[in-house]
Amino acid sequence: MHLADFSPPLGEYMNDKQTLHVLLVEDSRTYAMPVKEFIEDKGHRVTHSRSGEDAVQCYLEELPDVILMGVIMQGIGGIEATRLIRQIKTDRWVSIIMMTSLEGTESLIEGLEAGADEYLIKPIRFDVLDARIRALQRIARVQHSLQDVKQQLVQTEKMASIGQLAAGIAHEINNPIGFVYSNIGSLERYLSSVFQMLDTYEQISATMADEHQLAQLASLRKELDIEFLKEDIPNLITESKDGISRVKNIVQDLKDFSHVDDSLDFKLADLHKGIDSTLNIVSNEIKYKAEIIKEYGVLPEVECVAAHLNQVFMNLAINAAHAIGETRGKITIRTGRSKDKVWITFSDTGCGIPNDIRSKVFDPFFTTKPIGKGTGLGLSLSYGIIQKHHGTIEIESEVGKGTTFHISLPIRQTGPNNTAGNTQ
Ligand SMILES: Nc1ncnc2c1ncn2[C@@H]1O[C@H](COP(=O)(O)OP(=O)(O)OP(=O)(O)O)[C@@H](O)[C@H]1O
Ligand SMILES: [Mg+2]
Known part of the structure; x- marks a missing residue:
């Protein structure tokens, strides 16, 4: 086969x-x-x-x-x-x-x-017991699939309400961050004018002031530590700008997760190309931790926003690498087609996801990584992106053995507004 x-x-x-x-x-x-x-x-x-x-x-x-x-x-x-x-x-x-x-x-x-x-x-009677057990197997199968459906419904509902919350927060943070960012830009320009003026004053005062005045200026300059300020203020501004850029990115991630900006441009794309180029970008993070095995099937071109799907592939690949401990592991990427859908799986031989946190990993800001290593937005963002594509993303995991993320995507986006979300 x-x-x-x-x-x-x-x-x-x-x-x-x-x-x-x-x-x-x-x-x-x-x-x-x-x-x-x-x-x-x-x-x-x-x-x-x-x-x-x-x-x-x-x-x-x-x-x-x-x-x-x-x-x-x-x-x-x-x-x-x-x-x-x-x-x-x-x-x-x-x-x-x-x-x-x-x-x-x-x-x-x-x-x-x-x-x-x-x-x-x-x-x-053993023949009766045998028949009973086989009947129970059938019931067990139905019960387990009902449980799955129930879990999926709860998950979808939870993600929808978290999505609303995220959209609200993103909206509220967006405005103040916008003006703080622009004010810092103005402040930077103004301060550069003020320093320029200060330098000119200094030069002129050296020729015009008397000795007493010069001593006064020198003492004030020392007291206020003007030299240090001149050095440190630009650093403070750069750091603040970086910090605000990071907040802006987080807000953008939250917006993407909650479908706020839904003006998407769906185009036919080759997913294998997307996966390959994404793996090239993250290869530095992965190559020392895991061998990458590609088992690609034959895929048709898929109607998608390729850049967004690449973001999903990147998150899954990096998460897989992070899940692999000291010993070198494997990340296997498989693809295939099933009727009018394509599927992509990312499997790793990492630590696995314990049952009690499996339902939380798609929540924004849920992370088990140390501060600075993860914000906990990767999977929530991925979930939002796959939803926008009217697909599904699911997890299969065994602690100590590894994790597989299964993505299923329709080959064509149907309906009058193919950018509408939430149809899962
Ligand atoms: N392949 C995996 N194996 C084991 N655990 C995983 C895997 N992928 C995700 N997780 C768990 O899910 C959590 C959430 O993942 P997510 O990608 O959303 O955030 P993150 O990787 O912690 O941070 P970020 O992606 O924002 O840098 C992770 O902290 C980790 O505990
Ligand atoms: Mg991640």
Whole structure:
């Protein structure tokens, strides 16, 4: 299969859970072992728990997909454990199956009311168990993709409200920064006139003033440290101008992120060229940290604002390099086409992104880098740019192994106003 035909739809391989994690709660080892072995033989993972208390603890720590719950155990029984597990607030789906003997129909009803989804009659028939597990796999797949959609919706909504906030801040900061910048420019010119005048006074006073006056001038000059001022004022002005330029850039980034200036010029462009030239620009930052591997597919020209997409590629490449530690790593860039879309992935062998910060990395100013190394705007900007292109950017990451950023972009921008944002 040619690479170009291979589109890795992120959602799919995250959801395609072939392997289930089963928590088997049963105090009789003789009874539990054959069930455990049978499930493991089917390629699933089983954790065995021998009491209700242990089951609740295991559930919290391991978040299994399925719990096979015995009813009568020492300590809290299966029904109480089911009730406790169902009280735990989590986004994760878990299916609880009670295992009970035929005589235990009462406890079966109680179990279902406590939150179990189904039941299996003991002694368990392995063909029934097998069919149940396969049915659960199908449900798990649907549940996981629902979870993904939900996360995406929350993310899109969050980014939209952060976008509004960013636009507001950018607008408010833009005006004062504008006049401070222009005032500093005027101040620089005025001060240069004042110094010029001062120099002339000095020259003339040397010939016209008497000794006493000259001594007075010299003492004042020393007291006020005029020589130092002449040296330092231009430095202060240059530094202030630099500082304000930086603020201006940040404001511009915020505006780009929040689609304030939406007068974009979409043109057909070769994305590979864009990626290559961007990599050339950042090669100094990358070459000592990682080897770059390109696995390009065949791409058509894409309707885009090439300069903006290059900014995205640059952010992803630099982030990837930063994520790679002391040992030299790899950054792999893959591209391909899938129907009316193209996809680009940037994978690194870096530190990975822990789950708890994954939903924050697109937020403006979110950074884990030391002060001065990152402003935390790279990914939020990239997110805004990809949105403007009506595409998507998603993350797949494993701590300690690496991260992949998946970008999907439409080949053509459709609709009367192809610069409109927020259609994800
Ligand atoms: N490839 C990656 N691997 C691991 N963590 C990453 C990766 N890319 C981004 N991150 C995490 O996401 C955070 C935000 O990234 P983002 O590019 O927005 O900001 P930054 O790189 O910290 O600063 P800036 O890009 O503004 O210089 C990073 O600080 C880092 O913690
Ligand atoms: Mg960055």
